[in-house]
Amino acid sequence: MEFTILRNELNEAIQHVAKAVASRTTIPILSGIKVDASFSGITLTASDTDISIQSFIPTETASKTIATVKKPGSVVLTAKFFVEIVKKLPHEEVHIEVGDRFQTMITSGATEIQLVGLDPEEFPVLPSVQEDQVVSIAGDLLRDMIRQTVFAVTTNESTPILTGVLWNLHDGIYKFVATDRHRLASRTAPVDAGDVRFSNIVISGKTLNELAKIVPDQNVMVDIVVAENQVLFKLGNVLFYSRMLDGTYPDTSKIIPQNFKTELVLNTKLLSDSIDRAYLLSREEKTNIVRLTTTESGGIEISSSSSELGKVTEQLGVVEMRGEPLKIAFNSKYMLDVLKVIDSEELFIGFNGSMSPIIIRPNDHDNSLHLILPYRTTN
Amino acid sequence: MEFTILRNELNEAIQHVAKAVASRTTIPILSGIKVDASFSGITLTASDTDISIQSFIPTETASKTIATVKKPGSVVLTAKFFVEIVKKLPHEEVHIEVGDRFQTMITSGATEIQLVGLDPEEFPVLPSVQEDQVVSIAGDLLRDMIRQTVFAVTTNESTPILTGVLWNLHDGIYKFVATDRHRLASRTAPVDAGDVRFSNIVISGKTLNELAKIVPDQNVMVDIVVAENQVLFKLGNVLFYSRMLDGTYPDTSKIIPQNFKTELVLNTKLLSDSIDRAYLLSREEKTNIVRLTTTESGGIEISSSSSELGKVTEQLGVVEMRGEPLKIAFNSKYMLDVLKVIDSEELFIGFNGSMSPIIIRPNDHDNSLHLILPYRTTN
Numbered sequence: 001m002e003f004t005i006l007r008n009e010l011n012e013a014i015q016h017v018a019k020a021v022a023s024r025t026t027i028p029i030l031s032g033i034k035v036d037a038s039f040s041g042i043t044l045t046a047s048d049t050d051i052s053i054q055s056f057i058p059t060e061t062a063s064k065t066i067a068t069v070k071k072p073g074s075v076v077l078t079a080k081f082f083v084e085i086v087k088k089l090p091h092e093e094v095h096i097e098v099g100d101r102f103q104t105m106i107t108s109g110a111t112e113i114q115l116v117g118l119d120p121e122e123f124p125v126l127p128s129v130q131e132d133q134v135v136s137i138a139g140d141l142l143r144d145m146i147r148q149t150v151f152a153v154t155t156n157e158s159t160p161i162l163t164g165v166l167w168n169l170h171d172g173i174y175k176f177v178a179t180d181r182h183r184l185a186s187r188t189a190p191v192d193a194g195d196v197r198f199s200n201i202v203i204s205g206k207t208l209n210e211l212a213k214i215v216p217d218q219n220v221m222v223d224i225v226v227a228e229n230q231v232l233f234k235l236g237n238v239l240f241y242s243r244m245l246d247g248t249y250p251d252t253s254k255i256i257p258q259n260f261k262t263e264l265v266l267n268t269k270l271l272s273d274s275i276d277r278a279y280l281l282s283r284e285e286k287t288n289i290v291r292l293t294t295t296e297s298g299g300i301e302i303s304s305s306s307s308e309l310g311k312v313t314e315q316l317g318v319v320e321m322r323g324e325p326l327k328i329a330f331n332s333k334y335m336l337d338v339l340k341v342i343d344s345e346e347l348f349i350g351f352n353g354s355m356s357p358i359i360i361r362p363n364d365h366d367n368s369l370h371l372i373l374p375y376r377t378t379n
Numbered sequence: 380m381e382f383t384i385l386r387n388e389l390n391e392a393i394q395h396v397a398k399a400v401a402s403r404t405t406i407p408i409l410s411g412i413k414v415d416a417s418f419s420g421i422t423l424t425a426s427d428t429d430i431s432i433q434s435f436i437p438t439e440t441a442s443k444t445i446a447t448v449k450k451p452g453s454v455v456l457t458a459k460f461f462v463e464i465v466k467k468l469p470h471e472e473v474h475i476e477v478g479d480r481f482q483t484m485i486t487s488g489a490t491e492i493q494l495v496g497l498d499p500e501e502f503p504v505l506p507s508v509q510e511d512q513v514v515s516i517a518g519d520l521l522r523d524m525i526r527q528t529v530f531a532v533t534t535n536e537s538t539p540i541l542t543g544v545l546w547n548l549h550d551g552i553y554k555f556v557a558t559d560r561h562r563l564a565s566r567t568a569p570v571d572a573g574d575v576r577f578s579n580i581v582i583s584g585k586t587l588n589e590l591a592k593i594v595p596d597q598n599v600m601v602d603i604v605v606a607e608n609q610v611l612f613k614l615g616n617v618l619f620y621s622r623m624l625d626g627t628y629p630d631t632s633k634i635i636p637q638n639f640k641t642e643l644v645l646n647t648k649l650l651s652d653s654i655d656r657a658y659l660l661s662r663e664e665k666t667n668i669v670r671l672t673t674t675e676s677g678g679i680e681i682s683s684s685s686s687e688l689g690k691v692t693e694q695l696g697v698v699e700m701r702g703e704p705l706k707i708a709f710n711s712k713y714m715l716d717v718l719k720v721i722d723s724e725e726l727f728i729g730f731n732g733s734m735s736p737i738i739i740r741p742n743d744h745d746n747s748l749h750l751i752l753p754y755r756t757t758n
Binding site: 078080081084085088089090104110111112113114115116273274276277280281284306308309310311312313314315316 | 460467660685689690
């Protein structure tokens with residue numbers, strides 16, 4: 001294998017695939033990046049077996065030559081050093097040549113790097129994915145759907161299925177759901193999916209966070225290919241493969257109430273700022289307990305207290321209030337997580353007494369729905 | 380005590396003194412900030428007994444009223460929550476009132492905070508400092524002198540005196556020296572000190588780092604008052620007190636060679652980039668060993684190797700080279716630390732063979748001098 005390539009394009013592709021390199025592995029080959037050179041371009045691949053990322057650099061684009069391949073071939077290079085050094089190479093061109101026993105020489109300007117390469121035959125083969133079930137979705141929308149749900153997955157590995165986000169697609173409505181049993185976040189969006197439909201597909205929250213980082217900022221379309229036990233995301237020249245989580249996701253549809261005894265419409269930012277202050281104090285107690293109480297003057301009071309430090313009390317006006325008076329306690333950190341991802345200026349909160357789930361959604365649409373279980377306190 | 384104050388001015392003063400709050404202490408009062416209100420202004424004080432910071436907020440400046448004091452008095456408030464909450468208060472004005480048993484009420488807009496206050500009588504009294512020995516120095520220069528030496532102090536608490544920076548002042552030349560026995564950094568500057576002179580004053584490196592953070596960006600003068608076992612830095616309305624370290628700093632003057640067998644003049648940035656690449660590989664070996672070799676073509680070669688990963692070799696041109704050929708190994712992290720603080724475009728390096736100290740200094744002046752001991756390797 002021998003080729004010359006522009007440093008910046010090589011670096012960009014390396015940064016993409018680096019996210020799939022296994023960080024702690026006893027299998028040395030998985031700590032590497034596979035480099036394949038053909039006359040059409042250079043392909044980089046990394047895989048930790050849960051996720052695999054492949055990035056293709058064409059030798060030419062419409063406007064310029066990116067790489068010149070003298071001799072096709074493959075090698076696997078240890079990622080840790082390769083990822084760091086390429087961005088610091090002194091010259092805009094990089095020459096890579098593989099010699100005997102995968103010994104690899106990287107030259108750029110007056111810098112010569114000799115790397116111990118590994119046998120590409122040992123590198124895992126990427127899953128082959130049948131492309132019958134394809135959903136096209138705008139990159140920005142996909143990122144939003146991830147951001148508005150993924151924070152609610154559990155980090156507790158004792159319920160592995162809940163470390164993932166549940167996907168359903170029916171009648172062109174794509175739905176993401178995440179829950180850790182104390183709270184739930186869901187987001188729906190109409191998508192261009194033809195007659196594709198699926199249910200009970202669960203993708204690791206960590207994987208979706210990694211994916212969100214490489215969805216380009218320019219609003220390009222992402223193709224999502226759903227196969228038997230794999231999902232493939234196609235982002236231009238980058239392919240992102242993820243295993244699905246095994247198991248059956250719990251049915252959460254029945255825990256969402258449709259009617260409420262108390263309904264509030266509030267300014268999102270004012271509520272968020274107010275709970276943030278009460279959170280600061282509640283944090284010192286480790287419980288994060290904050291109370292919300294409707295007041296006789298028709299507003300609400302947000303409060304928290306710490307036996308050692310003191311008490312915060314906030315008066316907050318409401319846009320609308322309907323139904324019964326209320327006094328409820330909840331985990332303020334969970335509430336702040338929700339308020340952070342609600343992009344609408346006003347939000348709706350529905351309650352059914354101090355012992356029942358709290359429902360929060362934007363006031364101007366119902367694409368998002370959040371649920372938080374209250375604390376069952378005695379005062 | 381009762382006063383009203385502008386939130387932003389209060390917040391700024393809190394952020395200054397917060398750096399002196401004891402983070403891990405068994406003495407509760409030291410985890411607080413003392414607030415003193417008088418008709419002339421509000422004084423905030425924090426102290427971890429090693430350093431103490433006091434910030435004064437005058438009730439009025441030439442252009443506006445900052446605080447209105449209704450009733451003078453004092454209280455100590457637990458810093459952790461106080462520091463966080465003030466910057467998040469909803470209104471630009473903050474009202475603070477102390478009631479029975481130091482119970483403190485902070486109100487801002489519709490936010491009410493009730494804090495458990497502590498008795499100000501229990502708070503440590505600031506050291507009284509005799510102001511006979513005063514040095515005036517530009518804030519920018521003081522920051523530079525700290526930055527260019529403090530990285531070389533030891534973090535090893537078994538030699539406490541070397542965790543500090545040594546100060547000498549003779550004939551109007553102020554000198555900072557730091558060493559961890561493997562390297563040494565020194566910086567001198569002429570200052571406006573009248574006939575003030577001192578020697579063997581050692582200030583903790585951590586303290587100097589904290590000080591550097593609160594020296595204002597605008598180039599104001601800082602007055603340094605050197606007293607018996609304390610140094611006081613006067614930065615406008617902020618007073619910063621530091622204890623001196625006990626003990627005698629080792630005499631380092633004799634280890635600086637005056638003549639060299641090999642002398643190089645190099646471009647600082649090119650050398651720094653080159654060593655940075657070699658460092659990346661040497662880091663994998665945990666040793667950080669990088670080699671510098673003069674070449675027959677009149678340049679130098681920078682190289683490092685890792686048994687597992689491979690080898691980096693760099694050719695580098697020199698501006699000037701005098702004396703004997705050389706092959707030397709050193710800790711590349713130490714060299715990068717030096718190259719980061721040399722602000723000149725070109726630097727001088729002097730060697731006396733592969734076993735003797737390496738001297739590095741800017742090529743255009745001798746206000747800075749750095750020493751690194753080489754690795755004594757056999758190949």
